[in-house]
Amino acid sequence: MKPLDLPKRDEMLNVIDTLAATYLKGKVRAVRLALIALLSGGHILLEDIPGLGKTTLALALSGALGLSFGRVQCTSDLLPSDITGLSIFNREENRFRFIKGPIFNNIVLVDEINRAMPKTQSALLEAMEERRVTVEGVTYSLPEPFLVIATQNPMEQVGTYPLPESQLDRFLIRTGIGYPPEDIEKSIIRYGSIRDDIKNIPPLVGGEDVLEARRAIREQVFLSEKVTDYIYAIVAATRANPFVLSGISTRGGINVADAARTNAYLQGRDYVMPEDVKEVAVPVSSHRLVCRAENESLDTEELFGSILENIPVPLA
Numbered sequence: 673m674k675p676l677d678l679p680k681r682d683e684m685l686n687v688i689d690t691l692a693a694t695y696l697k698g699k700v701r702a703v704r705l706a707l708i709a710l711l712s713g714g715h716i717l718l719e720d721i722p723g724l725g726k727t728t729l730a731l732a733l734s735g736a737l738g739l740s741f742g743r744v745q746c747t748s749d750l751l752p753s754d755i756t757g758l759s760i761f762n763r764e765e766n767r768f769r770f771i772k773g774p775i776f777n778n779i780v781l782v783d784e785i786n787r788a789m790p791k792t793q794s795a796l797l798e799a800m801e802e803r804r805v806t807v808e809g810v811t812y813s814l815p816e817p818f819l820v821i822a823t824q825n826p827m828e829q830v831g832t833y834p835l836p837e838s839q840l841d842r843f844l845i846r847t848g849i850g851y852p853p854e855d856i857e858k859s860i861i862r863y864g865s866i867r868d869d870i871k872n873i874p875p876l877v878g879g880e881d882v883l884e885a886r887r888a889i890r891e892q893v894f895l896s897e898k899v900t901d902y903i904y905a906i907v908a909a910t911r912a913n914p915f916v917l918s919g920i921s922t923r924g925g926i927n928v929a930d931a932a933r934t935n936a937y938l939q940g941r942d943y944v945m946p947e948d949v950k951e952v953a954v955p956v957s958s959h960r961l962v963c964r965a966e967n968e969s970l971d972t973e974e975l976f977g978s979i980l981e982n983i984p985v986p987l988a
Contacts, residue, residue: 680877683885684877692704698857701847702849713886727783728865739882741780743781746784750787758807782796785824790836841960902986904925907919907925915964920960935951
């Protein structure tokens with residue numbers, strides 16, 4: 673069946689194909705999930721060891737989409753104003769002038785987010801959820817589209833502040849980068865980093881194209897009652913699981929639906945199938961599970977995967 677003519681779909685697929693083929697070889701899943709997060713209006717948490725290309729992904733995505741890029745390197749002494757900005761008194765104008773922080777970019781890389789203190793982490797909550805920041809009683813809107821790409825190292829826990837459940841729930845997707853295939857890794861070792869090449873990526877689309885694609889997903893991709901029931905069955909099953917203290921929230925269910933719509937759009941369909949839900953369910957949902965104290969050592973991805981496999985898939 674010929675794919676439908678969905679606005680900007682071909683352009684978005686071209687972004688994925690170009691980045692995965694030229695700049696992020698072997699990382700097609702991570703590139704696709706990052707774009708799904710952006711087109712779904714969410715944010716992405718990259719959880720992996722250093723040196724696997726998390727920063728490269730953020731830089732390449734902003735370059736290919738023609739979007740502004742900002743970076744926050746989290747440390748224990750990072751202040752909320754280092755993210756949001758601050759007011760500085762201008763003697764010539766005899767008034768305070770607001771200097772915008774790095775959060776006022778389309779794509780913001782928050783590196784090693786779990787190294788920032790809870791007070792600084794909380795400064796991101798309003799920005800991620802409301803697309804705005806409030807400084808000294810004045811509210812400033814953030815640019816659209818807006819995507820936070822946060823990273824953290826799951827192996828290093830010394831000097832870190834684990835993200836609270838309320839902030840984890842703000843991330844549409846959690847995923848890793850993973851090691852590249854052997855031949856590609858050998859090539860990277862031989863020829864070195866491509867960071868300088870990424871700075872010169874020509875924009876393949878623009879911000880307006882991203883917003884048009886978002887509108888198409890929201891207005892043209894249909895979610896049936898059967899598929900909605902399937903998503904709810906997944907949500908309810910996580911809440912009833914004996915190993916789980918807190919299952920998927922209503923926001924988590926909405927996020928699964930949004931990501932499934934985007935996946936269907938990229939597949940060239942104007943309706944969501946159960947397969948779309950299954951494809952995005954683990955990266956969208958597993959980080960939202962809070963296991964009981966006696967089960968804290970369980971891998972939430974494996975646990976969620978087992979829950980998902982036991983839920984009957986409806987015939988769409």
